[in-house]
Amino acid sequence: MPLLKFSFEPxxxxxxxxxxxxxxxxxxxxxxxKYKKKVSPNKIRALVDSxxxxxxxxxxxxxxLGIDVTNGIKHMTTGIGGQVLTVYGHxxxxxxxxxxxxxxxxxxxxxxxxxxxxxxxFNYFNKVSFKIKEKRLELKH
Amino acid sequence: xxKQINEELFIQYQNKxxxxxxxxxxxxxxxxxxxxxxxxxxKIKESDAVIMYIPAVNSSLSPCLY
Numbered sequence: 094m095p096l097l098k099f100s101f102e103p104x105x106x107x108x109x110x111x112x113x114x115x116x117x118x119x120x121x122x123x124x125x126x127k128y129k130k131k132v133s134p135n136k137i138r139a140l141v142d143s144x145x146x147x148x149x150x151x152x153x154x155x156x157x158l159g160i161d162v163t164n165g166i167k168h169m170t171t172g173i174g175g176q177v178l179t180v181y182g183h184x185x186x187x188x189x190x191x192x193x194x195x196x197x198x199x200x201x202x203x204x205x206x207x208x209x210x211x212x213x214x215f216n217y218f219n220k221v222s223f224k225i226k227e228k229r230l231e232l233k234h
Numbered sequence: 235x236x237k238q239i240n241e242e243l244f245i246q247y248q249n250k251x252x253x254x255x256x257x258x259x260x261x262x263x264x265x266x267x268x269x270x271x272x273x274x275x276x277k278i279k280e281s282d283a284v285i286m287y288i289p290a291v292n293s294s295l296s297p298c299l300y
Contacts, residue, residue, distance in 0.1 A: 103239040103258060105248070105291045114241045114291060123256070123284055135253065135275055138286035153268040173296045206287050206295075228236060 097190055101228040102138065118228045122209070126150075127186035127193060128158040137207055141221070141230055145210030146170070148187070148198040149180060154207070155200040158185070162200050170199065178203050187214070247288045255283055 101118035108115050123136040133154065149170065152162045165181030172178065180201035187194045187209075196213045215221050220233040239258035251271040253263040262283050263274040271285065289295050 100237055103237050104289055104295070105239065105241060105245055106294070107291045114245055116236075116239055116241075117295075118236065119295065121286075134281065136284045138284055151268050153272060156269070157272055206289070 095234050097192075097232040097234075099230045099232075101230065120223055120230045122189055122230065124209075125188040126154055126158060126198070127188055128155075128160055128183075131158045132188070133157060139207035139209050141214070141223075142208045142210060143215065143221070143223075144173075145208040146212055147182075147210045148196065148208065148213040149204050149210065150198050150200050150207045151204045152181075152200045152202050155183060155198075160185070160200070165200065166197075168199055170201070180204065244288060245291060248290050249288065251285065251287055253278065253280065253283045253285055255280075 099122050102121040103116045104119055105114050106117045120141040121138045122141060124139050125136055126133045137154065155162050160183055162181050165183040168180050168182055169177050170180050178201050180199035182197045182199045184197055187196055194217045218232045218234060222231040224231060237258065243261060244258065247261060247264050250264045250266050251268045252261050253271060253275045254261045262278050262280050263271060265271040265274065275285065
C-alpha cells in the first residue's frame with residue numbers, strides 16, 4: 094500500500110513573551126483543483142484539518158475553474174467561534190502528489206484558509222497520521 | 235530537516251494571500267483579496283509558484299472558518 098509523506102510547512106508567529114518571530118510547523122499540503130478539463134493554474138496550500146467535517150475552500154478557487162458557486166448544494170457550516178456561514182458543495186477533483194481524489198468541496202465567500210476535512214479527504218485514505226515530533230503528515234492508501 | 239521561511243519577508247504579508255515560491259524565499263504577488271491575487275498570478279505566469287494564505291502572526295490558528 095503506498096504511503097505518502099509530507100513535511101509540515103512553516104508559518105510565522107510572534108512569541109508572546111519575546112515578541113520575536115518564530116516558526117510554527119503545520120500540516121499543509123499543496124494541491125490542485127480539477128473541474129472537468131480545467132486545473133487550477135497554481136497549486137494551493139491547504140490545511141489538513143481533522144477538526145473540519147468537510148473540505149471547505151474560498152469561493153474564488155471555484156470561480157477560477159468556471160464553477161457557478163451558488164448552483165451547488167447549499168449547506169450551513171459553523172466555525173470555531175460559533176459563526177455560521179453558507180457554503181455550496183460541488184464535486185471536483187483534488188490532485189495531490191499526482192493522485193486525483195474525486196470528491197466534494199464546499200465553497201464559501203467568507204472562508205479563508207482552504208481546509209481538507211474528514212469527509213471528503215481523510216476518508217479517501219486508510220490511515221492519516223500526524224507525526225508531530227517529526228513534523229510530518231503521512232497518508233496511507 | 236525542517237523547511238525554512240524568509241521571516242523578514244513573510245511577516246509583512248500576514249492576513250494576505252500571496253503567490254510565493256515553494257521554499258518560502260520569494261513572494262511574486264500579494265493581496266488581501268484572493269480574486270485580485272489570482273488575476274495578478276495570471277499575468278505573472280509562474281506556474282511553479284503556489285497560492286497560500288499567510289495567517290496573522292500574533293494569534294494561534296483555529297482555522298475552522300474565520
